[in-house]
Amino acid sequence: MMPKKLPASVYQYPRYYAIGYQWNTSAECDFLQRCLKAHGPSSGRRVLDIGCGAGRHLLELAKRGYRVSGFDLSPEMVAYLREEAGKAGVEVAATVGDLRAVPVSGTFDLAFCLMDTFRFLLTNEEIIGHLRRVGERLSPGGLYVTDFWIPTQWDRAANEIYQWEQQENGTTVRVFYLQHPETVNPIDQTFEDELVFVVQEGEESREIRGDRTRTRLILPQEFRALIEASGAFDVVGAYSDFDVEKPLAAGADSWRMVSLLKKRG
Numbered sequence: 066m067m068p069k070k071l072p073a074s075v076y077q078y079p080r081y082y083a084i085g086y087q088w089n090t091s092a093e094c095d096f097l098q099r100c101l102k103a104h105g106p107s108s109g110r111r112v113l114d115i116g117c118g119a120g121r122h123l124l125e126l127a128k129r130g131y132r133v134s135g136f137d138l139s140p141e142m143v144a145y146l147r148e149e150a151g152k153a154g155v156e157v158a159a160t161v162g163d164l165r166a167v168p169v170s171g172t173f174d175l176a177f178c179l180m181d182t183f184r185f186l187l188t189n190e191e192i193i194g195h196l197r198r199v200g201e202r203l204s205p206g207g208l209y210v211t212d213f214w215i216p217t218q219w220d221r222a223a224n225e226i227y228q229w230e231q232q233e234n235g236t237t238v239r240v241f242y243l244q245h246p247e248t249v250n251p252i253d254q255t256f257e258d259e260l261v262f263v264v265q266e267g268e269e270s271r272e273i274r275g276d277r278t279r280t281r282l283i284l285p286q287e288f289r290a291l292i293e294a295s296g297a298f299d300v301v302g303a304y305s306d307f308d309v310e311k312p313l314a315a316g317a318d319s320w321r322m323v324s325l326l327k328k329r330g
Contacts, residue, residue, distance in 0.1 A: 075275040079145035083119035085238035096307035109174030116182030120146030127155035136162035167198040177210040200297030223256040237265040298326035
């Protein structure tokens with residue numbers, strides 16, 4: 066039986082999103098904690114999640130005693146996060162907002178932007194402006210962690226597909242990350258990608274197609290140059306995964322680049 070199709074986009078279904086992306090949450094939060102302890106302000110406890118989605122990192126860090134805030138462009142995601150924080154008995158400050166504006170007040174010891182969200186910044190000007198705005202929201206010596214896709218080979222740029230499956234309380238979510246190579250613009254280094262969820266609950270199967278989103282290809286040396294141009298951060302390290310023992314290297318198993326930045330001055 067073909068799965069029933071639901072209206073786009075996947076970001077309007079935060080519960081399915083939370084299930085599909087729940088893998089590795091604990092290890093990723095361990096990495097963030099380790100970075101903050103080794104390189105951040107002493108006794109740093111204030112964290113900001115940029116593009117927080119369903120809030121899996123914020124909920125976990127709040128349970129570990131951190132003071133957590135986040136924002137996301139999807140009102141459905143923010144509402145879901147607030148509800149889940151209430152169920153868990155933890156305090157999370159969550160608002161709707163765009164990463165281009167970084168619409169938060171106060172200062173933080175650690176900010177992070179994970180799961181490819183950073184690549185929604187499409188131009189050099191947007192990236193540099195974003196880095197400067199994040200730097201303004203960090204305390205002296207504050208940290209910024211980014212995580213985004215890079216191609217495993219030159220001929221795989223904008224031409225990769227990944228899929229995985231997660232289960233929770235009788236619901237199975239298969240996630241497909243699709244790139245559309247026919248949409249590549251080599252001048253501005255952008256292309257369209259898409260998330261598709263196939264959800265199985267009992268005998269019912271449904272497909273949720275995400276709206277295609279134009280996204281930016283950012284390569285490692287280019288990212289360092291943009292960081293330098295911002296004047297806001299120094300690079301502490303770049304890793305092939307959420308593991309400080311795995312520096313970014315050609316041929317790594319991971320298709321992600323995790324960067325640790327430290328505020329200047």
